[in-house]
Amino acid sequence: NIRLSTEILQRLTEAYRRIRNTCRYLLGNLSDFDPETDRVGYLEMEELDLWALNSLQQLSKRVQRAYDSFEFHPVYHDLHNFCVLDLSSFYLDIIKDRLYTSPPKSMARRSAQTAMNEILEVLVRLMAPVLSFTADEIWQYMKGKRPLSIHADTFLPPNKECLDPELMERWARIISVRKEVTKALEFARKEKIIGHPLDALVVLGLSAPLMEALSPYGDQLRSIFIVSEVTLATPDQVKNGLESEEIPGMLIGVSPSTDPKCERCWIREPSVGQNDEHPTICRRCLNVLDEITAG
Structure with missing residues (x-):
């Protein structure tokens, strides 16, 4: 039946x-x-x-x-x-x-x-x-x-x-870290430390093997975790960090960014406001708009 x-x-x-x-x-x-x-x-x-x-x-x-x-x-x-x-x-x-x-x-x-x-x-x-x-x-x-x-x-x-099996293995590790970061961001949001993930600065306290695995992706981690900034550090450098439940020894620190928010990409960036003609967008978005305008 x-x-x-x-x-x-x-x-x-x-x-x-x-x-x-x-x-x-x-x-x-x-x-x-x-x-x-x-x-x-x-x-x-x-x-x-x-x-x-x-x-x-x-x-x-x-x-x-x-x-x-x-x-x-x-x-x-x-x-x-x-x-x-x-x-x-x-x-x-x-x-x-x-x-x-x-x-x-x-x-x-x-x-x-x-x-x-x-x-x-x-x-x-x-x-x-x-x-x-x-x-x-x-x-x-x-x-x-x-x-x-x-x-x-x-x-x-x-x-x-x-x-590419090796690529899949690398990204399985990144995905496991991302899940833990997402938990920390959700906790920070509930505690009203941040309002949105893009308001956050994340500091990861990593073991030597995990540091070696994530370091090549340093510039991409901000996009992968969907936050404004990611810093890789050793566990002793992370103050008041949450300890990962799934990855032993990893600490996750979440704090609110004090930088202004780009109206175009929503990322908080110190370069926002530095251009008089476009004071509400970041340098990256300004470069993109210049490229689009130039054709």
Whole structure:
């Protein structure tokens, strides 16, 4: 017997809405992207974008294996979890800054769009057997030469070119740190230390191995954690820090930034107010606007 109730239908409706909204977000941010001319090669892509493509290939393997075994329940769970956990709550949340504040044709933005386009191409095919009408609706808005209906196409073969187990291992460590930072930010918000994560300065007290692992990403950590500033330090340098529950020896200090807020990117930066013509934006955004104006 199959259970059915209003509550079950509501949960399924919400799960479907999340998948649909994720695809709509991908389509919306690909409106100015032409795969034929704007695609970035894997060797030129940002590492986070390559992480997303590696995760996509893992999803594709699991889902196609489930279809081959006529196990449709795992298909639904894998598609939903990928859209909600891997994309909406992590990848898409981080790259918003790149998508919205970078020059339209910059390598950083095109790298993100290349990944998003490939994600959509694979995702829409994987959902086609179980979300037939939605997949076909998405298909009509996608660019490039393709059959009139998605149901006249096939699954894409595995893309081994972008696979990188070492990259996935590095990012698994970063993701574990990010989860702990998110907990500390939420605690600081509840204690009214900060109002929004972008109001925060984060200091991480790290062991030597973790310091070695995170140091190469120093400039990117602000975007990954979605805060205004991240400083890497030793545990004894962190005052009043929260001790991580999952990563032994790691301390997380959260304090409010005293710098002014950029009206364009919302990051608190000391460079805001230093330009007389644009006193409300930071130096990074000023450079972007100059580049856009110059054409």
